[in-house]
Amino acid sequence: MSTDFTYDLTIHHAPDEGGHFLANGTLFGGCFAAETLMQPLQEIETAFFEAWQDEAFQQERLSLLKHYAGRATPLYHAKRLSKELGGAQIYLKREDLNHTGAHKLNNTIGQALLAHRMGKKKVIAETGAGQHGVATATVAALFGLQCDIYMGREDMRRQAPNVFRMKLLGANVIPVDSGTATLKDAVNEALRVWVANCEDTFYIFGTAAGPHPFPLMVRQFHTVIGQEARAQCLAQAGKLPDVAVACVGGGSNAIGLLHPLQDDDIRLVAVEAAGCGLETKQHAAALCKGKAGIIHGSLSYLLENDEGQVQPTHSISAGLDYPGVGPELAAMMESGRLDVDSATDDEALAAFQTLTQVEGIIPALESSHAIAAGMRIAASMNPEQIVLVNLSGRGDKDLGTVMDKLAEDAKEGDQ
Numbered sequence: 351m352s353t354d355f356t357y358d359l360t361i362h363h364a365p366d367e368g369g370h371f372l373a374n375g376t377l378f379g380g381c382f383a384a385e386t387l388m389q390p391l392q393e394i395e396t397a398f399f400e401a402w403q404d405e406a407f408q409q410e411r412l413s414l415l416k417h418y419a420g421r422a423t424p425l426y427h428a429k430r431l432s433k434e435l436g437g438a439q440i441y442l443k444r445e446d447l448n449h450t451g452a453h454k455l456n457n458t459i460g461q462a463l464l465a466h467r468m469g470k471k472k473v474i475a476e477t478g479a480g481q482h483g484v485a486t487a488t489v490a491a492l493f494g495l496q497c498d499i500y501m502g503r504e505d506m507r508r509q510a511p512n513v514f515r516m517k518l519l520g521a522n523v524i525p526v527d528s529g530t531a532t533l534k535d536a537v538n539e540a541l542r543v544w545v546a547n548c549e550d551t552f553y554i555f556g557t558a559a560g561p562h563p564f565p566l567m568v569r570q571f572h573t574v575i576g577q578e579a580r581a582q583c584l585a586q587a588g589k590l591p592d593v594a595v596a597c598v599g600g601g602s603n604a605i606g607l608l609h610p611l612q613d614d615d616i617r618l619v620a621v622e623a624a625g626c627g628l629e630t631k632q633h634a635a636a637l638c639k640g641k642a643g644i645i646h647g648s649l650s651y652l653l654e655n656d657e658g659q660v661q662p663t664h665s666i667s668a669g670l671d672y673p674g675v676g677p678e679l680a681a682m683m684e685s686g687r688l689d690v691d692s693a694t695d696d697e698a699l700a701a702f703q704t705l706t707q708v709e710g711i712i713p714a715l716e717s718s719h720a721i722a723a724g725m726r727i728a729a730s731m732n733p734e735q736i737v738l739v740n741l742s743g744r745g746d747k748d749l750g751t752v753m754d755k756l757a758e759d760a761k762e763g764d765q
């Protein structure tokens with residue numbers, strides 16, 4: 351049963367006016383966008399700060415989070431898993447129990463409310479795996495907004511059920527053929543279309559990256575995760591966790607969990623997709639293996655090849671398959687506050703199976719990366735300690751991928 355939770359609405363650790371997060375002399379973030387986008391971005395920034403201070407806006411947002419999304423999500427002590435590993439107690443923050451099956455709705459509810467408040471009639475969004483597209487199409491239906499989702503044609507082929515879901519929800523799904531026809535190309539196309547239509551259109555960005563004010567705004571909408579988890583851990587375990595772990599695609603579930611914990615004595619760990627291995631080029635580990643540069647309007651870490659082109663990424667989980675990462679996480683790593691770790695496709699798949707079999711919870715493949723790292727970390731600790739893992743989403747969407755991969759592995763095993 352969900353009870354009323356009291357959220358802290360103060361904006362802590364705000365970036366500077368230009369949206370910069372300073373670390374070690376580097377200004378991460380900022381707003382490196384086309385001249386024509388500066389004004390609409392500024393309008394969103396002004397509207398966001400006004401809305402954030404407006405009690406009516408917050409009441410409506412928190413009411414929707416409670417009655418529509420199902421917050422607060424539970425914190426679950428995974429006792430069997432903890433016992434099996436023989437190390438620290440593992441607690442799972444159950445974002446998988448949100449409506450639409452992941453944390454993403456926290457953000458789309460906030461941005462759709464803002465679009466509505468700004469009098470926009472239409473929303474657009476990019477999507478890779480289709481999860482952000484579904485979360486956006488969902489709130490567009492809820493608010494009666496017209497909705498166009500840009501999606502790489504290759505991703506549309508790989509994620510056909512989500513394409514159908516978006517269409518059922520009333521959205522137009524627009525294929526993008528440029529580049530590798532995947533997520534980064536969909537972002538570029540959505541930004542291009544937004545420039546030409548920002549008068550009546552709001553761009554609901556899907557993660558804590560992109561030009562200012564998106565990283566700040568998306569973070570604020572997701573800090574419900576860490577605020578709840580912190581209070582729930584204190585209430586249930588009588589103390590704070592020793593370690594907090596989250597997977598990173600663009601960084602929204604990670605910053606949502608970790609941001610409200612950064613002033614506590616807690617080790618913070620971000621887990622990236624190591625794909626076929628960090629020593630190969632087939633991964634999506636921008637913090638572990640990337641360098642500082644500008645991608646999609648902000649300065650952060652990104653993966654590029656020797657020619658300075660954005661490097662094609664690989665991960666078993668489509669939601670982590672992104673060559674960049676949010677600027678605030680990059681700054682937290684640079685300043686030494688955030689540890690980075692990674693999990694390969696195989697490790698994530700093993701964690702997926704373990705959690706399913708030991709706890710009866712089928713996690714998203716994205717979340718399985720955090721679980722893999724969380725299990726590894728917990729195993730080296732003692733039973734009085736606590737590892738908090740963000741279970742960012744449920745795995746129903748991944749059953750096809752897992753089925754194919756297990757069949758492939760079984761075939762290889764036979765040879």
Ligand SMILES: *Cc1c(COP(=O)(O)O)cnc(C)c1O
Nearest residue numbers: 599600601602603669716742743
């Ligand atoms: C989209 C997604 C992610 C990755 O996105 P972030 O912005 O890094 O959180 C992780 N887990 C799930 C379940 C997702 O749907």
